[in-house]
Amino acid sequence: MNIVDISKRRYTAKHYDKTKKIASADLKQLLEVLRNSPSSVNSQPWHFVVVDNEKSANKILPAISDFNHARIVDSSYTIIFCVKTSLDEQHLQNLLEQEDKDGRYANAKLKQEQDQGRHFFVNLNSATSEKLLEWESKQLYLALGNVLFAAAAIGIDSTAIEGFDNQKMDQILDLQKQGFKSVVVASFGYHAENDGNAHRPKSRLPQEQLFTFL
Numbered sequence: 001m002n003i004v005d006i007s008k009r010r011y012t013a014k015h016y017d018k019t020k021k022i023a024s025a026d027l028k029q030l031l032e033v034l035r036n037s038p039s040s041v042n043s044q045p046w047h048f049v050v051v052d053n054e055k056s057a058n059k060i061l062p063a064i065s066d067f068n069h070a071r072i073v074d075s076s077y078t079i080i081f082c083v084k085t086s087l088d089e090q091h092l093q094n095l096l097e098q099e100d101k102d103g104r105y106a107n108a109k110l111k112q113e114q115d116q117g118r119h120f121f122v123n124l125n126s127a128t129s130e131k132l133l134e135w136e137s138k139q140l141y142l143a144l145g146n147v148l149f150a151a152a153a154i155g156i157d158s159t160a161i162e163g164f165d166n167q168k169m170d171q172i173l174d175l176q177k178q179g180f181k182s183v184v185v186a187s188f189g190y191h192a193e194n195d196g197n198a199h200r201p202k203s204r205l206p207q208e209q210l211f212t213f214l
């Protein structure tokens, strides 16, 4: 399948078929796509909470806007996309050592340069907690876009969800204590027969309104 076909195939599922479950091997693939997402200076400022059972789905419902409840309850999996409340030394060191372990550094100088560069950009974007949240959220939304596209590529339907109360979500999952903050949610599954959106034509502004060639 070509990439334009995948981009057309991806749409926002509004109703899921509760009886059709995503295979765990497919979930694994989606999680790998999240893990492989790009982020500025490879900061990986994220954490993903995977809701994979009915009890947990019900637990997070009070944080979800009413109009999105069915998407959480009837889909196979819901992922809560979180940022880290701090990109502290421990995290930066963890990244550096992982990169070293993964064979990214031919010598100590390269490793040191990467560490310095990352500190520079993290400091640049950490002046206030709001600024850090904004910077981290940009990275997180890239991961969201990647996984929505990847899901469509393997025939899995999805719903990006901003219709939720992030403070309530943080409370329910005790995220602050773990150093995380919820930013966006996405559900994955297979659409129900009555999902009107599955058959609606996609609507986008025409190319000439979107692109400028210089």
Ligand SMILES: Cc1cc2nc3c(=O)[nH]c(=O)nc-3n(C[C@H](O)[C@H](O)[C@H](O)COP(=O)(O)O)c2cc1C
Residues within 6 Å of the ligand: 010, 011, 012, 013, 014, 068, 159, 160, 161, 162, 163, 164, 184, 197, 202
């Ligand atoms: C970040 C983001 C948040 C969204 N939040 C919701 C939501 O809470 N509930 C919902 O039903 N759709 C939500 N949507 C779906 C959009 O309405 C949808 O992507 C848009 O109308 C384009 O339609 P399409 O995805 O079917 O191409 C969200 C989409 C994005 C990208």
